[in-house]
Amino acid sequence: MSENQDPRELGDLAAxxxxxxxxxxxxxxxNHCRYCQSTxxxxxxxxxxxxxxxxGVQVKTxxxxxxxxxxxxxxHESRGQQ
Structure with a gap:
């Protein structure tokens, strides 16, 4: 996907x-940033x-x-939920 996209709602992205x-x-x-109010x-x-x-003892990641x-x-970056 392209970096220059139209903004989408968080619900649409989650779906x-x-x-x-x-x-x-x-x-x-x-939506807006709760720290600086930027959109x-x-x-x-x-x-x-x-x-x-x-x-056994073999470790994997x-x-x-x-x-x-x-x-x-x-x-600012916030980790979301899945």
Whole structure:
């Protein structure tokens, strides 16, 4: 997907969670930053490492997608829920 997209509601982005690409900034409409009141917000999907293990003692690491809401005005970033 292109970085230059029309802003979308958070609910719409959440409804299409499986289609969102990792690392792409998705502009968010109808919302504002609680710290600086900027309306220039983006949703970014990131991977977070999840430790685990296979049978026995072999250690493995997997990753899980998490949403982050980033303010382009002040740079504050909030980790969302899945």
């Amino acid at each position: 299409h969670w499986d289609e969102l690409e990792i690392g792409v900034e998705y502009p968010v409409a109808s 220039d917000l983006v949703l970014v999907v990131k991977l977070e490492a999840m430790p685990g293990s296979l049978a 997997s990753a899980r997608k998490w949403p982050y809401l980033r303010c382009k005005g002040c740079g």
